[in-house]
Amino acid sequence: MGALIDFVNKIFAKENGSKDQAKERLRLVLLHDRTALSPELLIALKEELIQVLSKYMEIDEDGLEVTLDRADNAVALVANIPVKSVRRS
Amino acid sequence: MESKVIVITSGKGGVGKTTTTANLGMGLAEKGYRVCLVDADIGLRNLDVVMGLENRIVYDLVDVVEGHCRLRQALIKDKRNENLYLLPAAQTRDKDAVQPDQMKALCQELKEQFNYVLVDSPAGIERGFKNAIAGADESIIVTTPEVSAVRDADRIIGLLEASEIYEPKLVINRLRPDMVRKGDMMDIDDVIEILAIPLLGVVPDDEAIIVSTNKGEPAVTDKNSRAGQAYRNIVRRITGEEVPLMDFSSQGFIEKLRRLMGGR
Ligand SMILES: Nc1ncnc2c1ncn2[C@@H]1O[C@H](COP(=O)(O)OP(=O)(O)OP(=O)(O)O)[C@@H](O)[C@H]1O
Ligand SMILES: [Mg+2]
Numbered sequence: 001m002g003a004l005i006d007f008v009n010k011i012f013a014k015e016n017g018s019k020d021q022a023k024e025r026l027r028l029v030l031l032h033d034r035t036a037l038s039p040e041l042l043i044a045l046k047e048e049l050i051q052v053l054s055k056y057m058e059i060d061e062d063g064l065e066v067t068l069d070r071a072d073n074a075v076a077l078v079a080n081i082p083v084k085s086v087r088r089s
Numbered sequence: 090m091e092s093k094v095i096v097i098t099s100g101k102g103g104v105g106k107t108t109t110t111a112n113l114g115m116g117l118a119e120k121g122y123r124v125c126l127v128d129a130d131i132g133l134r135n136l137d138v139v140m141g142l143e144n145r146i147v148y149d150l151v152d153v154v155e156g157h158c159r160l161r162q163a164l165i166k167d168k169r170n171e172n173l174y175l176l177p178a179a180q181t182r183d184k185d186a187v188q189p190d191q192m193k194a195l196c197q198e199l200k201e202q203f204n205y206v207l208v209d210s211p212a213g214i215e216r217g218f219k220n221a222i223a224g225a226d227e228s229i230i231v232t233t234p235e236v237s238a239v240r241d242a243d244r245i246i247g248l249l250e251a252s253e254i255y256e257p258k259l260v261i262n263r264l265r266p267d268m269v270r271k272g273d274m275m276d277i278d279d280v281i282e283i284l285a286i287p288l289l290g291v292v293p294d295d296e297a298i299i300v301s302t303n304k305g306e307p308a309v310t311d312k313n314s315r316a317g318q319a320y321r322n323i324v325r326r327i328t329g330e331e332v333p334l335m336d337f338s339s340q341g342f343i344e345k346l347r348r349l350m351g352g353r
Contacts, residue, residue: 017271017272017273018272018273019269019272019273019274019275019276019279020272022235022236022274022275023275023279023283025236026236026239026240026283027283029236029240030240030243030283033240033243033244034243034247
C-alpha cells in the first residue's frame with residue numbers, strides 16, 4: 001500500500017521540489033565553509049611555496065600574494081608571484 | 090564493558106539535542122545500563138524539565154566543580170529508573186563558571202560509576218560547546234533536514250575533528266516523510282551524502298515529543314510513539330545491535346488511517 005501511495009505521489013510531485021534548491025545551496029555554501037583557510041595556515045602555505053619556488057626562480061617574497069578566490073560555484077587558490085629572475089639549469 | 094562519555098551536539102540551536110539526550114539516556118537505562126545525563130547548557134538548564142526532575146535539584150554542576158558539594162550529592166536519581174541519574178546545569182551562572190579541564194575531570198569521575206555518560210551540549214561553538222566536548226570519548230551530532238542546521242552540523246564535525254573526537258555519528262531529527270515525498274525536504278540520503286558521517290538514526294517529527302515534554306516523560310517509553318520507536322532503535326544501535334531503519338514511507342498513510350479511525 002505504501003509503495004502505491006509513493007508511486008502516486010511521485011507522479012503528482014512537482015518536478016523539482018524545494019529540496020533540490022536546498023541541496024545545491026548547501027553544496028555551495030559548504031564548499032566555501034570547508035575551504036576557509038586560517039591565517040596561520042595561509043602563512044605556512046606561503047612560506048613553503050617560497051621555499052619550493054626558490055629552487056627554480058628568484059621571486060619577490062614581499063610581493064607574493066596567495067588568496068582563495070570564491071566564484072559562484074567553485075573555489076580556486078590564486079597565487080600572484082612576482083618573479084625577479086629564473087635560474088638557469 | 091568499557092564506560093563511554095558521549096556528547097550530544099549540533100551547532101544550531103533548537104534541533105533536538107536535549108530531547109535526544111533525555112530519550113537515549115532513558116532508553117539505555119531501561120536496558121539495564123547505568124547512565125548519567127550531564128546538562129552542560131549552563132545558564133539555560135532544560136534537561137531537568139524534559140526529564141521531569143526539576144523539583145529535585147539541590148546542587149548543580151557548578152557547585153560540584155567549585156567544591157561546594159560532593160559529586161554524589163548533586164546527582165539526581167530518576168524517579169522511574171534506578172539506573173538513571175542527572176547532573177543538572179547551574180541556572181544562574183554563565184558558561185565561564187566552568188573550564189574545559191574541570192569538565193574533563195568531572196567526566197572521568199562519572200565514568201568510574203556509570204556505563205554511559207551522556208553530555209547535553211549547548212548550541213553554538215563557543216565556550217559552552219568547548220566545555221561540553223572536553224571530556225567526551227564519542228559524539229552524536231543532531232541535525233534537522235534543513236539548510237542551516239546541516240551547515241552548522243558540518244562546522245561542528247570539523248571542530249570535533251580538530252579536538253580529536255573522531256567518527257561522530259549522525260541523528261537526523263524531525264524528518265517529515267510527507268514533505269520528503271513531495272520533494273520539499275531533503276531525505277536521509279541527501280543529508281548523509283552532504284555530511285559524510287555514519288548514520289545512527291532518524292527520528293520523525295512527532296507530536297508525541299511535545300506531549301512527552303509537557304509531562305516530563307521521555308517518549309522512548311511510549312510504545313505508541315513513532316519518535317519513541319526511533320529512539321529505541323538508536324539505543325539498540327548504540328549498544329552494538331544492528332537494527333534496520335524504520336519504514337518512513339508508509340507513515341503518512343498509516344497516520345492518516347489512524348486519524349480517520351479516531352485513534353492513536
Ligand atoms: N522529533 C521531534 N518531533 C517534534 N518536536 C520535536 C522533536 N524533537 C524536538 N522537538 C521539539 O523541538 C524543540 C527543541 O528541542 P530541544 O530542546 O531538544 O532542542 P535543543 O537542540 O536541545 O535546543 P537548544 O539548542 O536550545 O538547547 C522542543 O520544543 C522539542 O519538543
Ligand atoms: Mg538543549
